[in-house]
Amino acid sequence: MKGEKLRKMTLYQRKSSLIQNLKGNLRNEPYLIINIFFAGVILLVMAYSGFFSPEKDNYPVICLHEKLTGEPCISCGLSHSFSLIVRGRIDEAYTWNHYGMRIFLFFAAQLVIRVVFSIFYLRYPDTRRQLIIIDCIGSGLIFLISLWPFIGNIFSGALFRV
């Protein structure tokens, strides 16, 4: 009985020290703050996709490009596509926007990267600098690969070949 109480005490102490440690780390580590913030933003994007349904078509975000030009743009139907992916209707998602899955995977990958890299950052303080460099390069590459059709669209527009 006494042993169990002691074990519980040590567990509590460990937990509280871990929280205090984390608070201290957060105060001094901008990388962790950025990771937590981005993970939150990505979770908000997922929640947005889950909350608004393609059947009701009640999306608050409108395409400014279409409003200005009268022509649908390359990213039109992305909200529908995300909502359908969240609901597991992948085939339908492709019909709404061909690049929807690609961009959704970018956000999903970023969520995983934020969590995993934060854990590594806390566990292995000696490799923090290398971790940040790998994160910057890796995330940049994933961003380029995932959003290349949109980036290409900007460049084609800049060269007046729209």
Add this chain to the structure above:
Amino acid sequence: MEDIKNNTGQNMGIAALITAIITFVIAVIPCVGLIAIIPGIIAIVLASVGLSQAASRNAPRGVLVAGLIIAIIASMISVSQVFIAGKIAQKADKWPGDIQNIINDVQDNVVKDLEDANISIKVESNGDKVEINTNSDKKDREKTLENLEGGKTQKNDTLPKKK
């Protein structure tokens, strides 16, 4: 005291960097790319204020500079979306003309095909059948005309095309 001195502008830098990265992602998506100019300006202001604070107290400026650069690039991308939209709108004005040209081409092709068509008309009334077969081949018609005129046809007897 030393620690406080070194962290000057750091919070501004983090805020600027987060805003700048979000601006960058939004700016690339054409649907909402134009909106990105607002967080882009916010990020530039945050980074500039943070930089001035950090410069006055000799604090590290890495995060602030990164935030400022990303914010400027993101804002430029966002502004470029306006030009792309304008270019598409300009092209959209030309599209009705292009469609009209395609319709005219199709019309000309149909008329050209009909010139060489075989026409068959069948009329049936109260058990009586009348069938008229005619060949509208342009060459045949020219030959018939030559026979009728005794080989004295003008070389170019077609009307000039309407412009």
